[in-house]
Amino acid sequence: MSVAPMVDVTDRHFRYFNRLLTKNSYLYTEMISTGAIIHGDRHRILDFSPQEKPLVLQIGAAKPEEMVEAVKIAEDWDYDEINLNVGCPSNKVQEGDLGACLMAKPELVRDILTEARGITSKPVTVKHRIGIDDLDKYEDMENFCSIVEASGVTRYIVHARIAILKGLSPKDNRNIPPLRYEDVYRLKEEYPHFQIEINGGFKDRESILAQKEILDGVMLGRAAYERPYLLNEVENVLYPEDTASITRQEILEHLIGYIQENFDEDNKAWPLYRNIYDLFAFHKGAKVWKRILNEGLKEDKPGDALKKALDQLPLESLLSSSLLPLSS
Ligand SMILES: Cc1cc2nc3c(=O)[nH]c(=O)nc-3n(C[C@H](O)[C@H](O)[C@H](O)COP(=O)(O)O)c2cc1C
Structure with a gap:
């Protein structure tokens, strides 16, 4: 189980709170652009407390050389993993050629990830959608993954909805396009060597635990703030030996x-x-x-x-x- 990157939500205080509820889940930062890491106030943006680990830094990148610079800088902070955002559909993010629009440029995603892997020994992963706009079929996602695979990345976090880049707000893009879990299951069947974590719409213990039989993980987004204690309820089932329970x-x-x-x-x-x-x-x-x-x-x-x-x-x-x- 992991808690999704969420802008304006998954700051260090939220992550600290999450960690009380779940000792083992991977937690994510908000998406941070390469520009912010390179030119911004690094301590404010990248600092975290050791209790938050294992912690993943999610980066929004448009160019391999910018990713290289950002990952080099982040090395000093010792995040546990680096994740590339290929799922955010907001206009601002699109204007920077970041996020979900990269689903149409798998070769560029491959190059960004390849370069990132050259800089860090930490795992590098990608969070993407099942499609965008008219690249909305299973075969389009499969094509994306087959090209990205050449980067050596083996962990894919898949938000099981397409994103519609023109005309839907980010909020609508999390609600309106229907969930297609079956596309994610098929990807795992056809790429059994991939570690695949599913994301989108998980809100109760039973549906989260059911994914354990099929996939390698589940990422929770809104449920983590709408019903935070769910994290502890799932944790107790996944790690009963860990005495993870906390009232x-x-x-x-x-x-x-x-x-x-x-x-x-x-x-x-x-x-x-x-x-x-x-x-x-x-x-x-x-x-x-x-x-x-x-x-x-x-x-x-x-x-x-x-x-x-x-x-x-x-x-x-x-x-x-x-x-x-x-x-x-
Ligand atoms: C307020 C908010 C901010 C988000 N920010 C990000 C982000 O920074 N990076 C990202 O990859 N996804 C972001 N997302 C999408 C979530 O990570 C997740 O993919 C989406 O909410 C679907 O999962 P859910 O149905 O469990 O909420 C955001 C979602 C919300 C609700």
Whole structure:
């Protein structure tokens, strides 16, 4: 299992929170362009805490030489893997010739990945779509992979939807094109030597675990923030020997210390607090939890909002009510 790269979501605070829930999953950075790595504030963009590992740096690249420079720089940070984004359809990303539009240029993707592999001994992987625009058939994806394979990359994370580059927003491109898991399964059948991780639409324990029989992994995107505790529920099944189980109470107690160490006022700790709003998602107490957390956020001292929320009621009372159906 892994948690998907998500811009404006998978920052270091989110990843720290994820790591409490899942010890073994690979976590990803947001997509970072080669330009940002080369010209930006590197410490702000690339720093992470050791607890976040194993951690994958996702890069958006349009040219092999820029990828080389970015990967060289990132070597000093010791990420566990480097991943190339060939799935993002946003206009801004397209303007930079990055992301999903690269599905139409498999030779360029091959060259970017080949060069990256020459710079680092870390695994280099690719996250792509099953197609774009009129390159939307299984055979088009198969052609893409057969060319990219010459780079030596063997791990493919496949978002099982095409992207429509003109006319759909990134949000619509995550919802409107139908999921075609069967294309991903067929790719694994025809390329059994590939390690294939499937992505798109996984929201419950059963459907995630079912992929174990067919593929090499599952990547969760929105479910990781819409129902974060799912990560721990899956982790417990995948690694029962690891005593990975952690209660919501323990998570929150742990985060008080994290907030005190990393923020000097509670109201500045919003980047962390926003991640715990949905810790009770799909339980009847979810609304109560959000309300008491909001009330607590009027406090100033770091961690006090959480302390106050925890003092206010036994958390089991939020859980004891039966689960609502996932569709609600
Ligand atoms: C807010 C948001 C930001 C995203 N940013 C990225 C990104 O930086 N890189 C990327 O490869 N995919 C990005 N994605 C796509 C996800 O990684 C994932 O492929 C997609 O959400 C489908 O998985 P899901 O149905 O489990 O959410 C983003 C998705 C969301 C919701």
